[in-house]
Amino acid sequence: MPRLVSHPDEVKIVSRRFGQGATNIDRYIELGGYEAAKKALAQGPDWIINEMKASNLRGRGGAGFSTGMKWSFVPKQSAKPKSVLVNGDESEPGTCKDHLIFLHDPHSVIEGTIIAGLAIGAKTGFIYLRGEYRYLLEIVEKAVAAAYAHGFLGKRIFGSDTEFQIITQTGAGAYEVGEESALMESLEGKRGIPRIKPPFPAVVGLYGGPTIINNAETIATVPHIISMGAAPYAEIGTPRNGGTRLFCLSGHVERPGVYELPMGYNLKKMIYEVGGGIAGGRALKAVVPGGSSTPVLLPEEIDIGMDFDQVGKAGSMLGSGGVVVIDDHTCMVEFALRTIAFYQHESCGWCIPCREGTDWLKKSLSRFHAGFGRAADIDNIRRIAENILGRTFCPLGDAAAMPTIAFVKKFRKEFEDHLNGRPCPFAKEGVPQLAVV
Amino acid sequence: MTTRLGILRDSEQKMPDVTFTVDGKKLTAPAGTLLIDACRKAGIEIPAFCYYPGLSLQAACRMCVVRQEKVPKLQTACTTMVAEGQSFITESEEIAAARKGTIELLLGNHPLDCPVCDAGGECELQDMNFKYGAGESLYTEAKRHRDEQQWSPAVFYDRPRCILCYRCTRICGEGMDVWALGIENRNASSVIAPNLGNRLDCEQCGMCIDICPVGALTSGAYRYKTRPWEMNHVSTVCTHCGDGCKVTLGIRTSTEGAEIIRGDNRDKSGINNDFLCAKGRFGFDFVDHPDRLTKPLVRNSAGTLEPATWEHALRIAATKLKEIRDTRSGAAIGVIGSNRTTNEENYLLQKFARTVLGTNNIDHERTTDYAAFARALAGHPGKTATLREIGRAPAILLIGGDPTNEHPLLAWQIRTNVRLNRARLYIANSKPIKLDRQAKATQEIPAGGYKNLAEFLDSGQSDFSKAVLAEESLIVIFGEEFRSAAVDELVAWGLKRGNIRFAYLGDHSNSRGAADMGLFPDLLPGYVPVTAPGAFAEYPNLPSTHGRTLPQMFEAAANGELGALFVVGANPISRLELDPEALRDTLVIVQDLFLTETAALADVVLPAASLYEKSGTVTNSFGDVQLARKAADRPGVRPDFEILVRLAGAMGVDVKTLVPFAHGSVTGDLGQSRGAQAGEADRHSVWLEANGLEPKLSPFDSLALLDEIQRLVPGYAPSESFDRFSLFAGNDVPSELGNSPGFVPISTLRGPDLIAPNHDGLFTSATLGRYCRGLTELEQHQETVKEAVAAAD
Amino acid sequence: MKPGVASIFSPTLAARFDVLVEKYPVKRSALIPMLLYAQDEAGYLSEAVIAEIARRLSLTELEVRNVASYYSMLRFKPAGRYNIQVCTNICCMLKGAYDVLDRFREELHIDPNGTTPDGLFSLEEVECIGACCWGPAIQVNYDFHDEIKPDHVPGIVGGYRGKAQAEGKK
Ligand SMILES: Cc1cc2nc3c(=O)[nH]c(=O)nc-3n(C[C@H](O)[C@H](O)[C@H](O)COP(=O)(O)O)c2cc1C
C-alpha cells in the first residue's frame, strides 16, 4: 500500500478523506459525500458551470485548461448522446496522485462525474483507468456498484427524473492513451492514435457525441468546489489558479509522497520543508517540476510559486504535478536518456517527427551515455529535438523534445564530460548502464 | 469502419465560396475545402506523403505544414479547411526547414538503397529529398532492420523502406473495401501487416503497390527487373474485362522486340482513376508465354500443322476461301469474330465477310444481349450511363451479377461514389454479393425472377421498391440475366419512368464493340438490320438476307453445308463446348495468339498480335470508347487488321474497297461500279475534309477505318461528346446506343441460348486467362489461403 | 458469439465476456478489456484467443491484432506465472531501480523478457507504473510492491514461490 504522508502546510480538500475508509459508500456519505451531487442537481447546469468557472479550477491532467470553460463549450442540443470521460490513465512519469484518489476516495470521482454530467446534460460517464491499475479498477467498480445500489446512479438518480450511468474501462499499457482523443479511441476499442482536431471532443467526441474529458483529480475536486462554494475555493490559490493541487514529490527528497498544497506554493519550500530536503544530506542538482515532459529547472530557478503561470514564466510547466528532485550524484545524461527512452517507447508511431525523432534521440543518447559520443552529437541531439518540437500530430512529440532541449542546454558540461571515451563520471561499480540499442 | 474520415465530401451540400490568401495570391474555393486541395487546384504544390485525395485524412507525415496568419504553430494543409479571410504562407525558410527536418528524421531509419530499389527514380521520398535537400547525413546509428516479406505472389513488403503514410491500408480498406492491411505495434516498431499474419488474403489488386510513395511495397511481377527510366511507358486499355481500365505498360526494347515488364496505373489519367485490378496489373504476361504462336501454321498432307511463311499461309487461305466462295457461294462460308479485337478489326471483319466473302454468316461469342439492348433503346439517345456517370450518380440500382469479381472497376466506381458522395445503392440479386456492404437497401430476387423486377418495383409494395421509386434519377445496371424480351421490358419500364438511364454488362474488353461493329448475321454495324432498305448502301454486293448464327454455322458444318469457317480471336470449341467433329469436312482458318482448341482443328493458323501489340479503339460495356495503343512488339505476329487486309489482297481484292486509304480513296474509284452512287462525290473524302482529317496513307493503318466507322456507324459519329481529339489524347468518349435505327425485329436468330456469359472472376479471362501465369499463381495463392483459413475455423 | 461454437475460455470468463459486450454503447469498446482478461486466464494472446475475441466482437483477426499489438501489457507469447515488472523510469531509477532489477536477474537467473525454466517467473523492465513517490516500485502481475530495496528481492520471490506451492501447482 502506498504510504500516506502529511505536512502542516497542506490544505486537505481532495485528499481530505484519504485513509478514512471512504471507499465504503456509507463512510463516504458520513463524511459529507454525495451532498454536492444533490446540490448540483437542485441548482442546474448553468449554475454548476458558473461555479466551475468562478472557482478558477484548471485541469489537473497537465495542460491546465479552465475546467468551467471546457464544460461551457459543450453544445446544449446534440443529436448524439453526450458523455463525460474521466481520464485515469495517469502515466506521466513522476505522477501518482490519481492512484491515491482511486485507492482512498473513489466515490469523489463518481460524484464529480455525476456533477459534470449534470452540467453538460450527459447521461453517461466513463471512468478509464490505465491497465496497470487493475486493483484500483476493482475498487472503483465496487464503488460504482454501491452508488447504483444507493440510487445515486441509474435511471433516476437521487430520486429525480434525471438519468446517469457510469461505465468503467481499463486500458492495457499505453501512455499516449492519456491524450484525450487517443483516450476516446482506446475506449472505443481501437489503437491509441489521437484524432485530428478540429472537431474538438466538446463537439464530436466519444462515439461521435459531445464529450468532456477531465483528469481524475480535476473531477474529484468538483464535488468539493460545489460543496464549499467557488469563491472560497478560488481564494485558496493564486490569481487564475484556484484551489489546491496534489503534488507528487519524488526522487531524492527525505520525505517523498503526495502532498496537497495550495496552488502557487513555493517550489523550494516544497522540496526543503515539505519534503524534508535532499535525501542523505546531498546537494540539489535539478528539479523536474511537473512530470517528465516538463523542462528541468536548476537549483537557482526553483524559488517560484507552483502555479501554471509562474512555472511557465520560469521556462517550464506545472504539468501533472509530479515534482522530481534530482541530487548531485545523478548523471543527467542518463536521466535524459531514461526520459527519452520512455517517450520513444510510448510514441504511438503515427507521425514522422515523433516516431523517428524519439527513436533517433534514444539511440544517440544511449550511444552517448555508453561512452561512444562525438562532440557533434551534443548539438545534433538538440537539433533532432528541435525538429520534433511543434511539428508533431499531438503534444507527445513536444513532451519528448522540450525536456531534451533543456537537458542539453542546462547540462552541456555534463554531456561534454562523457566525450572522448570517458566513462560516465557518475558510474559506480556495478551500476548497469543502459545497453546501446 | 474507421472514424478517421475527416470531412465527408457531401456532393449535395454545396458550400458558399470563400476568399483567402495564399502566398499573397487571392484564391476562392467553397468553404471547408481542404487547403491542400485548394492550393493544388491553383497550381500551388504542397508536398505530402500521407495526404491522398479521396482517402481519409491522417496528418501523419507533417510534410504539408504551412503558416497560417495569427496561428502560433505551423498547420497541416491537409487538415485545414479554408474560411473567409484567412491568409497562408506555403513556402518560406521556416517551412522549408520544417520539411527538411522531417525528411532528415525519416532518412534516419530509411535505407539508402535507392540504386537497387524498384522505386528509385519514381520515389516521392527521393523527389522530396531532392527538393528540400536533407543532404548531409547526421545519422550515425545502426538502422532498424527487418527482413523483407513476401505476402503473396503479387506483393512484397520491405519495412525499413516504409515511411508509414498509411496510404496502402486506406486504399485497401476504404478504397477496395477489402481491409486486408493493418498496422501492428506502435512507435518506431510499427509495421504494416497483412491479414493472415504473414500472408495476404485479398483481391490481389496490387493497388497498395501503386499507391506506395516509396519502394516499401513492390510487385512480384516487376521486382528487380529494370529501372523505371529504362522503360517506355505506354498507356493503353486492358485486354481483359468489359470495364476497360486504362493501364500503363512499362516496355523494354530488346532484340526480341519490345517486351512488357510492368503494368500499373500510376498516372491515374483514365476512366479508372486510381483503380486497377489484378488482371490489368499482372495479366500481361501471356504475351511472352512460351506457347505463343509466332509463325503461321499450315496443315500438311500428313494432317499435321507445320510452320509456314506468311506468304504461303496467306496464299493457301486466300485460294481456298476464294474457291469455296466462287464454287459454293458465300453462304458456304462462316465467320466468327472476337470479343477482344479492336472496333476497327471487327468492323473490317464483317465488311470483309459481307463484301468479299459475300456472306452474312458472321457472329461472335455473345456474352450478353446487346442487340436486344440496342433495339430497346432505339430512338432514345441519352439513356445509357457511362462509367464516369456511374461514379457520380446520386442513385444506382444494381440488378444481378457480382461486379466485385466480374466488373472490378464498376464495383470500384460504385463503392467510391457511395463513400465520397453518399450515393444511394440499391441491389436486387438472387444471392448476397460483396457490394451489399455499400447498399442502402437490398432485395433478394428468386433465381430466375429477374424478369418480374419492373413489375415488382412498380407495385411499390416493399420498402425497397418505395425507396427506388422515390429516387429522382437513377442508373440501372444489369447483365446477362436479362436477355431478349426481358431487356425490352426493363428498358421500357425505365423509359416510361423517364428518370432512368441504363448500363448493360458484357464480359470482355470489346464485347460491346463486337456487337456495335455488327458481328451479327442479321445486323450491320450500329445494329442496322441487313434487311433494312438502303442499309450501308455503299457496301458493294451486300448480301441482304440473314446469315447463320454461330451455333447454326456449326450445325451447317455438321450437315456438310459449310465449306469454310474463318475464326478470328475466338475459341468456340472450348467456350461453347461445341463438337469438333462438326468441322470434319470444313476448311478452318484461325487467327489467334495461341493454339487454342479451335485453332488446333484449323487448316491454316495465323499468329495474331494481342491488344497490347497494336492500336485501335475498343468500347467497354458502358459504351465508352477508348484508344488502345501499341505497346509491345512480338516478332512474327501480325495485328488481325493487317492479316485481314493481306488476306483480302491475296484474294485479289482491291484493298481500297475495304480500307479507304490514300488520296482519292475507295469510293471515288468505285463510283461507276456502284450504280446508285455513280457520279456522286467521294463521300469518304468529303467526310474527311469536313472533319478536318487527312486520309490515311497505309492500308494497314486501322484508324482509316475509325474514320469510316465514324462516318457510317450510328452512335459513333463525331459529336461534342465523341470528340476525336479527346479520344486520341487518351480519354474515354461515349458512343450513343440510342442512335441505332430501331426497327430491329425480335428475330428468331437471337434467342437466350445464343448468349454464353463467361463469368470471369478476378484471376480468369476466358481462354486468354490460361496463359496469364501471374494470374494463375494469384488464383492458386488465394485458394491456398482460403483453405488455410477454413482449416483454422 | 454464434451459439454452438465452443469457447476456449472458462465458463466464468465466457459469461463475463457475454456481459462485457453488452456493457458499452458500442460492442467494440469491450475489445481491450477482453484481451486483457483473456490474457490473464490464458497467459498470453494465442491465435485461438484472438480468433475467438474477433468472433465475439464481429471484428477481423487483423483488427484485433492491430489493437492488441499496440498495448504494451498485451503479449503474444507466454510469460511466467508471476510476471515481475520492475519500473526503471526516472523516479524509480533515481531511487535505485536498476539495482533492484539486477537483483531480480541474479535471483531468478534470467534477463529481462526471460522466463524461468519452471515457468514460474518472468522478468520485465517496464515504464512508469504510477507509483513514483514510492519507488522503486514493481508489479507482480497486478500486485504493487513499493519502496523495494535489493535486499527485499529474495523475500518477494520466495513469497510467490510459496504461494504457488500453497496453490498446489509446481
Ligand atoms: C501524451 C499525453 C498524455 C497524457 N496523459 C494524461 C494522463 O495520463 N492523464 C490525464 O489526466 N491527462 C493526460 N493528458 C492530458 C489530456 O490530454 C487532457 O488534457 C486531460 O485529461 C484533460 O483533463 P484536465 O482538463 O482535467 O486536465 C495527456 C496528454 C498528452 C498529450
Ligand code: SF4
Ligand atoms: S506526436 Fe505523433 S507519433 Fe507521437 S504520440 Fe503524438 S501522434 Fe503519435
Ligand code: FES
Ligand atoms: S499530408 Fe498533412 S500531415 Fe501528411
